[in-house]
Amino acid sequence: MHALVPFAAERPKTRLATVLSPDERRSFADAMLSDVLSALEEAGFSPRLLATESTGRDVPETVDDRPLTEAVNAALVDHDPSPDRPLAVVAADLALATPAALSWLTADGDVVIAPGRGGGTNALAVRHPGFRVDYHGASYLDHLRRARDVGASVREVDSWRLATDVDEPSDLVEVLVHGEREARDWLVDAGFELETGDGRVDLTRTG
Ligand SMILES: Nc1nc2c(ncn2[C@@H]2O[C@H](COP(=O)(O)OP(=O)(O)OP(=O)(O)O)[C@@H](O)[C@H]2O)c(=O)[nH]1
Ligand SMILES: C[C@H](OP(=O)(O)O)C(=O)O
Numbered sequence: 001m002h003a004l005v006p007f008a009a010e011r012p013k014t015r016l017a018t019v020l021s022p023d024e025r026r027s028f029a030d031a032m033l034s035d036v037l038s039a040l041e042e043a044g045f046s047p048r049l050l051a052t053e054s055t056g057r058d059v060p061e062t063v064d065d066r067p068l069t070e071a072v073n074a075a076l077v078d079h080d081p082s083p084d085r086p087l088a089v090v091a092a093d094l095a096l097a098t099p100a101a102l103s104w105l106t107a108d109g110d111v112v113i114a115p116g117r118g119g120g121t122n123a124l125a126v127r128h129p130g131f132r133v134d135y136h137g138a139s140y141l142d143h144l145r146r147a148r149d150v151g152a153s154v155r156e157v158d159s160w161r162l163a164t165d166v167d168e169p170s171d172l173v174e175v176l177v178h179g180e181r182e183a184r185d186w187l188v189d190a191g192f193e194l195e196t197g198d199g200r201v202d203l204t205r206t207g
Contacts, residue, residue, distance in 0.1 A: 002087050004050050005049050005090050006050045006089065006092065007051040009053045018169060027186065031183045031185070035097065035182050039102055047059055048060040048061065049062065050072065051064075068136070072135070076131070087125070088124065089124045094123070101162050110154070112154075112157060113154060115163060117164060118167075119139065119140055121140050128152035131152050176194055
């Protein structure tokens with residue numbers, strides 16, 4: 001299955017600004033992107049980057065500097081999905097995604113949705129030609145509505161690994177605990193450590 005990976009290449013992960021500098025955010029976002037691309041490839045997907053500027057990676061790439069929803073919808077129109085020609089859309093910040101978790105996207109359904117924690121949409125597989133995305137806000141609910149409006153059947157993917165996108169500093173704890181790839185190594189090399197006490201596990205930075 002073809003898999004589109006949208007990537008905000010210029011100013012990624014602004015919500016991590018309290019713990020990472022702009023250069024660090026770019027470098028960490030790049031590590032997460034590498035993890036998502038390699039997991040997709042291992043799961044048998046053919047990834048294509050949809051980036052706001054060229055990444056120079058050795059992966060098929062479309063450069064489109066329009067906002068996320070517009071750029072993904074243009075790609076959907078271009079691809080014209082059908083049951084025989086599905087298109088997956090997978091966020092670049094799914095640092096815990098494994099090939100096994102991503103394989104759930106190949107399940108039957110005109111629109112297969114992997115919700116993100118907090119109301120978002122972390123991954124989709126689209127087989128219906130009329131379905132369009134509407135990201136930001138509670139996009140999971142918006143996507144359910146949009147699927148219903150075009151008469152598309154929906155299947156929800158119940159995967160904690162796909163639900164865990166890395167948006168805020170507390171999400172970095174999940175990467176340190178459960179990450180298996182470059183993003184976790186990046187955090188360790190940058191001096192991040194788990195801080196365990198009486199309450200919820202937190203993060204500290206040394207060095
Ligand atoms: N092509 C494209 N991808 C985008 C755009 N905005 C976000 N993305 C990607 O869409 C996915 C989900 O976006 P967010 O979680 O909002 O990521 P982000 O924009 O890097 O993070 P924040 O700045 O903290 O909102 C990630 O893979 C982003 O790289 C955009 O305008 N164009
Ligand atoms: C793009 C957006 O991502 P979030 O802000 O939830 O990470 C969404 O899932 O609609």
